[in-house]
Amino acid sequence: MGPLFALRAGVAALAASLLAGSGKAAIIGAPEPGHIGFLPANSPIQYDIEWFHNAILLPVTIAISLLVLALLAYVMYRFNERANPTPSRLTHNGPLEIAWTVIPALILVVIAVPSFRLLSDQLIIPAPDMTLKVTASQWHWNYGYPKSEGGFSFDSIIKEDKDLKPGEIRLLTVDNAAYVPVGKIVEVDVTSQDVIHSFSVPSFGVKIDAIPGRLNKAWFKALQEGVFHGQCSNICGIDHAFMPIEIHVVSQSAYQAWLADAKKQFAHADGVDLAEASQIKR
Numbered sequence: 001m002g003p004l005f006a007l008r009a010g011v012a013a014l015a016a017s018l019l020a021g022s023g024k025a026a027i028i029g030a031p032e033p034g035h036i037g038f039l040p041a042n043s044p045i046q047y048d049i050e051w052f053h054n055a056i057l058l059p060v061t062i063a064i065s066l067l068v069l070a071l072l073a074y075v076m077y078r079f080n081e082r083a084n085p086t087p088s089r090l091t092h093n094g095p096l097e098i099a100w101t102v103i104p105a106l107i108l109v110v111i112a113v114p115s116f117r118l119l120s121d122q123l124i125i126p127a128p129d130m131t132l133k134v135t136a137s138q139w140h141w142n143y144g145y146p147k148s149e150g151g152f153s154f155d156s157i158i159k160e161d162k163d164l165k166p167g168e169i170r171l172l173t174v175d176n177a178a179y180v181p182v183g184k185i186v187e188v189d190v191t192s193q194d195v196i197h198s199f200s201v202p203s204f205g206v207k208i209d210a211i212p213g214r215l216n217k218a219w220f221k222a223l224q225e226g227v228f229h230g231q232c233s234n235i236c237g238i239d240h241a242f243m244p245i246e247i248h249v250v251s252q253s254a255y256q257a258w259l260a261d262a263k264k265q266f267a268h269a270d271g272v273d274l275a276e277a278s279q280i281k282r
């Protein structure tokens with residue numbers, strides 16, 4: 001966990017309680033006009049990613065760029081043909097060469113420590129409270145809920161512009177969103193049934209390839225309620241840009257209510273699509 005995590009999680013909790021008071025799920029994890037930088041963080045991993053970027057990578061990048069710029073400016077001023085008509089013939093300087101090898105190596109070590117820690121936090125999945133199976137297809141997502149949650153799955157397909165209701169975001173809204181409970185560890189099992197896609201939800205710090213014949217795992221713990229969007233992030237064909245991800249993070253009671261509803265709406269027999277099964281019989 002990043003040092004700023006506790007403070008920022010507190011701010012997120014405050015925002016969540018304000019949101020709960022308003023009684024509706026606001027869209028939090030989506031871009032806005034003029035937006036730069038990350039989408040609002042909503043998982044411990046994403047807070048750590050932001051901290052790593054803002055506290056480590058940005059300062060290192062800016063400091064090195066300024067140093068190189070200053071050296072270039074000094075060389076241009078001090079060693080140009082007019083200021084320094086007879087140049088030095090020196091070609092080697094042992095201490096200098098050791099310094100400019102060792103110092104960058106040390107900088108990389110400093111970056112590597114939090115980087116590897118973050119990577120292991122992402123890849124070592126804690127004991128999940130629920131598992132969401134995500135199957136990519138050209139060009140939509142299918143969400144599968146395990147037997148413990150009712151055992152059903154459904155396709156999640158982009159809403160066309162003409163079907164959008166007020167407040168729904170063009171190109172990011174789907175017909176059937178996935179629901180997850182707030183504050184619970186959700187394991188995401190990602191695969192594909194045709195080509196390689198990538199399941200990416202920036203606010204959760206999740207981006208993982210969906211590969212046919214393989215099951216890739218990621219996880220997140222959503223810290224506040226709201227609607228969070230993502231997109232397929234691996235060019236997968238002509239409609240790659242039109243397979244958005246929409247995840248609603250809701251309270252446990254709202255999640256149970258949605259489950260009860262979804263079980264009826266997406267009725268499946270033992271994970272087999274009834275429509276598909278009837279086709280097989282014929």
Ligand SMILES: [Cu+2]
Pocket residue numbers: 136137196197198232233234235236240243
């Ligand atoms: Cu895709």
